[in-house]
Amino acid sequence: MTTNPREWAQEAVAQCVASVVRSRRAVRAFKQKPLERKLVEEILSDAATAPSGANVQPWRVYVVTGAAKEELAAALVAASRSGTAPAPAHFPEPLPEVFRARLQDFGARYYASLGIERSDAAARTRQSERNFSFFGAPVGLLISIDRRLKPHSWIDLGLFAQNLMISAKARGIDTCPQVSFAPFHDVIASHVGMSPEEVTAFGMSMGYGDSDAPVNQTAMPRERVQDFARMVGFPE
Ligand SMILES: Cc1cc2nc3c(=O)[nH]c(=O)nc-3n(C[C@H](O)[C@H](O)[C@H](O)COP(=O)(O)O)c2cc1C
Structure with a gap:
């Protein structure tokens, strides 16, 4: 432990940031506590400090609450x-085995936390539909990008989203990023008034998580650093 005040302060900041980053989870049950517009705007303002290629800032965000959210849901x-929307195509088919194994592991943990049997297709569909009501969160976000941009600019949306989720978490607010909205672009665009150039990339639930809900108590595992990173050129 350092005694240098500047180093101590730096270490405290690092621990604080790490604790917020590590405590973020995809939350899928929320308290019935509203979120103030000002708070949402502060979080979006933090999110917009995300880097973007050539600073093009390709994100557009639509924030829905109250009756507007219910009608959209x-x-x-x-x-x-x-069944008129295009089938979700978030992953290639066949999905390479390494990713399929993780996807199956996710599904097993997720549905077990809800007490849903693997064979219970109706219950799984009901749970999937909860995506559309933002899992009961008081605020829903729809994030779009200009369809004329290349995949390169979609990287920027991811960085924006992570900034957003961390800023929210630092304020005690939980989120769930959701690609489930993407196949329903036409419905969303007409409800929130997107321009023809935009395409819905994903949505996000936002609110105060219900920490008692079993679905919020499952931590998804991560690979170890030594399994996904190769360190080159460092002394042994
Ligand atoms: C781009 C993206 C899309 C996602 N789409 C959904 C979704 O449609 N529905 C959902 O419940 N979770 C969705 N998730 C949440 C992931 O399942 C979750 O982040 C992952 O299992 C890791 O868990 P954690 O965020 O709690 O650490 C999505 C996450 C990301 C990053």
């Missing part, structure tokens, strides 16, 4: 049940 459930 109802329209999305209806669209999902009608």
Whole structure:
């Protein structure tokens, strides 16, 4: 432990940031406590400090709450049940084995936390539909990008989203990023008034997480650093 005040302060900041980063989880059950508009705007302002290639800042965000959120959720459930939206294509088919194993592990942990049997397709569908009501969060976000941009600029959206989630977590607010919204771009665009150039990239639930809900108590495992990083050129 250092006695140098500057180093001590630096170490305290590092621990604080690490603790916020490590405590963020995808939260899927929320308290019925509203979120103030000012707070949402502060979080979005933090998020917008994210880096972007050539500083093009490609993100657009639509924030829904109250009746607007409920109406959008109802329209999305209806669209999902009608089967008219394109099938989700978030992953390639076949999915390489290493990723398939992790996806299956995620599914097993997720549905076990909800007490849903693997064979219970109806319960799984009901849970999937909860994506559209933002898992009961008071605020929903829809994040879009200009469809004329290349995949390169989608990297910027990820950085924006992580900034957003960490800023929220530092304020005691939980989030869940959700690609489930992407296949329903047309419904979302007409509800929130997107321009024809935009495409919905993902959505996000935001609110105060219910820490008693079993679904929020499952930590998803991560690979160890030595398994995904190779250190080159460092002394042994
Ligand atoms: C781009 C992206 C899309 C995601 N889409 C969904 C989604 O549609 N529905 C959902 O419940 N979780 C979704 N998640 C949350 C992941 O399942 C979650 O981040 C992952 O399992 C790791 O768990 P953790 O965030 O709690 O650490 C998404 C996460 C990311 C980054």
